[in-house]
Amino acid sequence: MFTFKHLIAGFDTIECAYYLIGTDDYKLDFIELAAQKESMVRAKVTKPKPIQIGSEEFLIASHGTSSGYPFVIENDAFMIQFGEFNKPNFFVRFRSIALWHYGALALHHRFLAWAKSIGMMPYQPERLSRVDYAFDYHLTEIDFDEDSFVTIAAKDTQHRKNGKVQTFDIGSDLVKLRVYNKVDEINEKSKKTWFFKLWGMDQDVWRIEWQIRKDQLRKLGISSFESLNERQGDLLRLLTKEHTTLRIKSNDTNKSRWALHPLWDDLIQRVNQMYGLGVVRDLNELDLLDERLTYIAISVYGYVKRVAAIDALYTGSDKSYMDEAFSHLQNRITELHDPLTWQMDVNRRVKEMKLGEW
16 A cells, blocks of 8 residues: 655745845955965965955865856855856855754845855845745655656656666646655765755655746746745645646546645645645754764765775785775775875865855
8 A cells, every 4th residue: 555654845946046245344355365266276286275255264176167256155055156247246156964953044135144144135036047945754665767757748758776766857847846765865976965864864765846946936926035034835736736647547548637645635734734845953063963973974984985996906815804904094084185185175075164165
C-alpha cells in the first residue's frame, strides 16, 4: 500500500534584483573593490578572498559575471552580483541553507540592513526574478510514472539510474515542476546533508518543487517580497490544480477524469491552507560542522581504500589492513606538510567556512 509522510515545505531558491542609490552616508568604494580584484588577478589568485563590506563579511571573486556585473561577493546568506553602472545595480541569490533556517523575509530585511550599512537605500521596489517552492515527503515506494501526471505543459522528461526513476521534469523555463528523489540528489550532487537533520531522516525523501520565473510571477502580480507574501498561496493553488496534477491511472481515456493521487490531494490541502510559506529552524553551527566533518571523513576513507589498493599492487598481497594504509597516507602527507604555511592556510579555511564556502 502506498504510504507517505509530509516533512517540510519552504522556499529553496529566491533570486531578486535590487535598485539601490547612495545616501549622505555612502561608503561603497568601487575603485577600491576594482583594485582588490586586479591584485587578485595579478597574483593569479583563483579562490575568493575574504573582505569586510559594511555590516557583512564576504568572499569576493576575482572575476565578474557573464551577465555583465563586474563584482561578485558571497557569504552564508547571499550571492550578490553588482556594479556601479548596472541597472539593476544589485542582483541577489539567497542561499538555500539560509532560506530554510532563517526565512525569506528575514533575509530580505538582512540585505536591506546591509545596504543601509554601506550608505545605500532602495529608490524603487525590488523585483523578484525566480522563486522555487519545495514540498518534501517521505515515500517508501513510488507507485506512479510519467503518464500519471496530467499537465498543460508541452514538455516533460524523466531521468533514471539503475533502472529506477530519480526525477520527473515537467514544463519549461517559465514554470517547471520537478518531482525527484532529493536524497539521491544530495548524495550525488549538492551535498546538502544538513537537510537530513531538518527531515529527521536520510533516505526515501522525494521533493515536489515548483520553479517559477518572473514572467509567470508577474501574471499574478508578484514582484516584491510583500506581494509574494500576499499571493504565494494563490500562485501555488493555480499550479497544483491547473498546471499539473498527479492522478491514479484508469481505463478512462479522458485523463482529467482520473482520481487525484493521495499524495497530490495532500499537497493541494496544504496549499489551500497557505497564506505564508516556509519553515524556520534554529541553525546549529555545531551540527553543521559535524556534518562537514562526516562528509570529509567519507572522502578520506575512500582515499585510504585507494592507498590500500596501491599497496596491494606493490606487494602482490591479497590481504590489506586499514591501519597500514592510513599510516602510509599519513607518511606521504607528513612529507608534504609545510609548517610555514600551515597556520595561514588553516586560518584562511576557517574564514571561508564562516562565510559559507567549504
